[in-house]
Amino acid sequence: HGNVYHFVLDELQTDAAIAALATRNIGNEYTGFRLYENNIANYIWTNASMPSYLTGALYREGDFKAWQEAFKKHGLFTRMYEGGYAVNLYAVYEHWCASYMQFCESLDQIYESRTGLVASDYITFIQIWFARILPNAITNIALEQGKQVGSFVYSTMVDTEVDIPKTIPKGKAPYSSVLMFGEMLAAEKSRAATGEYVYAHAILPHGPYVMNESCEYDANLWRSAGGKKAYFEQASCGLARISEFLAELKRLGRYDDATIV
Numbered sequence: 001h002g003n004v005y006h007f008v009l010d011e012l013q014t015d016a017a018i019a020a021l022a023t024r025n026i027g028n029e030y031t032g033f034r035l036y037e038n039n040i041a042n043y044i045w046t047n048a049s050m051p052s053y054l055t056g057a058l059y060r061e062g063d064f065k066a067w068q069e070a071f072k073k074h075g076l077f078t079r080m081y082e083g084g085y086a087v088n089l090y091a092v093y094e095h096w097c098a099s100y101m102q103f104c105e106s107l108d109q110i111y112e113s114r115t116g117l118v119a120s121d122y123i124t125f126i127q128i129w130f131a132r133i134l135p136n137a138i139t140n141i142a143l144e145q146g147k148q149v150g151s152f153v154y155s156t157m158v159d160t161e162v163d164i165p166k167t168i169p170k171g172k173a174p175y176s177s178v179l180m181f182g183e184m185l186a187a188e189k190s191r192a193a194t195g196e197y198v199y200a201h202a203i204l205p206h207g208p209y210v211m212n213e214s215c216e217y218d219a220n221l222w223r224s225a226g227g228k229k230a231y232f233e234q235a236s237c238g239l240a241r242i243s244e245f246l247a248e249l250k251r252l253g254r255y256d257d258a259t260i261v
Contacts, residue, residue, distance in 0.1 A: 001247070003196040004085065004243075004255025009238040010046060010092075011206040015038070018071035020236040028244050033260070046092065050201070051075075072098040077199070085197040090180050092173070092201050105183070107176035107203065114179045115145060115164060123167050164217060171210030171219070177202035178215045181241035188248050194257075204238035211237045 011018075014037050021027040042058060042166070043049040050067050059067050071077065073122035081087050086102040090110075106193035111117070123146075130146030131139050163169040186201055191198075202212065209222040209230035210248060217238040223228040249255040 001065055002254055002259065003191070003195055003198065004080070004259045004261075005249075006197070006199045006261045007199040008050075008199075009205065009235070009242075010201065010203050012204075012238065016205070016232055016235045017239065020232065020239050024236055024240065026239065026243050029246060031054055039078075046206075050092075069095075072096070077101070081199040085195055086192070088191075088196060088198045090184060092203060107173060107180060110179050110183055111172065111176040114183075117164075117166065123147060123150035125171070125176040154173065161218075163208060165219070169208060171205035171208045171217070174206065174208070174211050175217055177204045178211060178237065181245065185245055185248055188245070189252060189255075193252070193254055202238055202241075204241075205231055205234035207231070207234075209234050211235055213240070215241060 014035070018035075021030060041049045042052040047068060048059065051071040052078065054071040057067075057070070057075075064116055077087055077089075078100070081100050081107070087163040088103040089096060089101050091106045094104075094106040094109065096106070125206050126149055127146035130142040130149070134142040143227060144158065165175050180200065180202060184198070207222075209225075209227065210217055210219055211234050212218050212221055213233040218224075221233065225233065246255065246260070249258055249260075
């Protein structure tokens with residue numbers, strides 16, 4: 001048996017996927033895949049939807065945080081591990097990692113290793129801190145002041161002239177997701193050809209919409225193109241990166257034996 005590759009394109013809607021495949025003329029690259037057109041997520045929030053998706057469970061009662069973390073103890077990841085697969089995780093957050101995983105890397109870790117920028121969430125942290133310590137009546141003012149103070153502090157730490165997103169609102173997560181696909185592509189030739197389970201969770205086409213269809217960063221994309229077109233371009237970017245990975249599997253002779261979700 002070949003490897004299992006499991007991709008999640010966060011917030012990809014069925015109609016957008018079909019349109020992107022047709023518009024980019026890459027539908028033939030997905031011959032053999034089955035599309036379940038009426039699928040919906042159990043939750044609209046990733047940190048609830050993802051554990052529900054992996055365990056097949058809904059939250060009923062008890063500690064919600066414990067329910068969220070349960071996917072690391074039972075569910076798809078542990079079943080793959082117990083079935084003899086080496087579990088590799090390209091995760092949104094570092095806390096998704098578990099000790100039985102052979103490899104686990106978060107979007108933040110990939111971002112920092114590829115860009116050399118650290119503490120890029122510092123501005124957001126100071127904004128939230130200001131909002132917490134000041135009265136609720138001036139929350140909007142607190143957030144704006146926090147942004148200004150955070151930007152000043154951050155500018156003393158790193159080169160802020162580099163044209164890449166530094167914060168979540170500016171598109172750090174989608175940008176990091178594109179870097180993630182690059183990491184996966186580069187690593188595949190060194191991965192074993194059998195016995196590996198690879199799960200990759202990309203914040204694509206999840207907003208903010210700053211990655212164009214060529215997966216280039218454009219901070220003004222959602223303004224210049226409009227929300228709908230910007231979303232579609234980011235969806236196209238995600239599918240294009242998966243297409244590149246499928247091509248690499250074919251080049252390595254691993255495609256026919258692989259299970260790809």
